[in-house]
Amino acid sequence: MSFPVGVPGVEALGVLSRFRVEFYDCLYARADALFELTDAVLCADGPVRSLVELTLSAEHRRGHGAMYDAVNHGWLEPVRLRRLLASTPLPRAADGRIVLAVDVSNWLRPDAPTSPDLLFCHVYGRGRSADQMIPGWPYSFVAALETGRTSWTAVLDAVRLGPADDATAVTASQLRDVIARLLRAGQWKPGDQDILVVVDAGYDVTRLAYVLADMPVELVGRLRSDRVMLRDAGPRRSTPRGGQPRKHGGVLTFSKPDSWHIPDQATACDTTRYGTAEALAWDRMHPRLQARGPWLDHCGELPLIHGTLIRLKVEHLPGDRDPKPVWLWSSKTGMTSEDIDLRWQAFLRRF
Template identity: 90%
Template structure:
């Protein structure tokens, strides 16, 4: 949960007390043992390596048998917990909007080969060519991001991905359900700023923008550096001689600066961590879609999904004096320079979710 820095202490204690009472109500079976086990996890010193150690904490007042009984036969109602998380105070950006991040984190289970629905999860190694695949369970998370540098996020939803699940389709359904709960909880009302959703390059951001186009949300996603984007075809220069009009205009290749046309916006600002940050933004850029992958079953003509293409270049990164530029695509068009800066700054806050996973 998140409260303003200048909020009175009584308000924070009131929110925490309400959350604990309603969280207890979400426990339908073995409630007391599960509640104390949750307190023990939160109050334990250092990482939790075994369940038995939790029974030795002061917060867990029961024995080993009660702990195992709670784990094996306890029950927490997920839908009620999701509604509770959506109703707690959420962090907001400077303009008052909610910023959500979506990402997938793996629960690795290399020593549990008989666990159901295991998948091979891609794990990044420290050295070159050290990446590997380890059996585990991937989970899709949705969390609200704080403003500024922090290690805290407000997790709103988590769904385990199965072997036959399409990650993009699952994420779209997940975002739709989270938005519905936020509306019912009064966190978003008609007339408020669109909810900003940021994601990394593992997601098909243009596909998600098309699927969620009926919601008041804006998607900002990272694109790979070997991608291309296209401009609109524009009006015909000569008398038409039959045939279909052109749908696509000039091509912008990320890796070829000669193909870049003049950006609509170019902004610079100084940052304390990354030095000088420079952003270029091209309006109404769209990808070239083909009838394969997620568009294989699309009926009718493939759509043109317009958005704003942003190239971010910073002066330095921790341990890297010559960082590569980051390419972003936003589902909104017609931005101002200040809007462009808000988008890439919100994307950088997405990495706070990595700290939540490690915690």
């Protein structure tokens, strides 16, 4: 486990001891064998390539027969474990808010063609056009991010995606359940900063913001560079002649700088890994929704989902690679320059 900076060592050990006791209580069948198998996974040197190797570690005091019996006939109660994870101390950002990251990680199973509900999972290759599609199980993870130069995260939930699942719908339901557990555990109280959720371009961030509008969350997500955003329609310049008023104003096309109007915020700061980072932000930008895809069954007029559009440009990438601008959209409006920097820094922490 990982604990926030500044927690005394004795208190951290007490939290860890409590977690181990309550984790053991989550094991309803073959508890001892599963508990030692978990210790063996966490304490193994290097990656775990086979279950048999775990029986050779000092933490696993049983034979390989007991290990297979625990895997085949053991039972862990997931609902109780999720409540336990939500009640443990969580890392927080510099302003005290909780930052959650959502992503899909694939468990590749190319040698198990008879496994149920296999999907073709996208795997990046080392060269251009070297990507592959490999059979496996995709899992949607939700984790709380830590600050500082660390790769530790506090994983709070994992859900396997099925062949008929919509990733955005599953993510919205998953986030709602995770946030509800955090609220019940007292991790967020009225008056606290909204929980920040960062997602990548594979998610419909505006749809997530609309579905989770009743929760104390703010969505920040990356947009593709071929997208467009719109401003609000200004006041009518002439006497109306009937018909509905305009809903949309000027169009901001990401790939056409001539279409950009004056940004509401502009920031620049120096970073250790990327050089100078410059951010431009436009307030109250919204997408043009259409009655298709997730909005096909929407009743009534399609909503205007306002947010802040952020363009991030860094000086260089690690390895002297040529950087491309990153476009982000936040469901919060009326942000200051400090708020803008916090959003794109939180997005980079996601990686």
